[in-house]
Amino acid sequence: MRQLGDLELEIMARLWSWGRPATARDVLTDINKQRPLAYSTVKTVADILYRKGVLARHKEGRAWVYTPTCTRQEYTAALMHDALGSNPDPTGTLVSFLEQITPEETQALRSALRTAKRRSEA
The missing domain is CATH 1.10.10.10 (Winged helix-like DNA-binding domain superfamily/Winged helix DNA-binding domain)
Structure with a gap:
């Protein structure tokens, strides 16, 4: 997107x-x-x-x-997906991103990962 x-x-x-x-x-x-x-x-x-x-x-x-036609969250997720997909080093990009986020954002990311894992297991 x-x-x-x-x-x-x-x-x-x-x-x-x-x-x-x-x-x-x-x-x-x-x-x-x-x-x-x-x-x-x-x-x-x-x-x-x-x-x-x-x-x-x-x-x-x-x-x-x-x-x-999409939520703000879906729009943002699509942008993030595009950014990672077009990058030759997605792991490096994610590491750089993680180094920039706040402790609260880190906690939100952990929570999102747990939610995504539960959904994929269901």
Whole structure:
């Protein structure tokens, strides 16, 4: 999965956090609380995200309603998988990553490994 751009991520972050379908107008209203942005810009970027397969959409009246096709966690995991898969030394990359994370993140990783092991054994 290709990494999303800044505005794409800003739109996706809202949709992920809301946990509900939304229109480009809904997203624009929320973004405009922090900075001015044109409706056409949000609409265009939402359409791009749809073409990339990151958003699904359906019509309600005259407006498209958008829904993420993956969770934030699934998106991040796909980026991590791509980064490791394209690296000639995935072990070295993982070691470098582990050297940079906090003790809390290390604990979260251990917990995730235990969960993944239980799921694969089930």
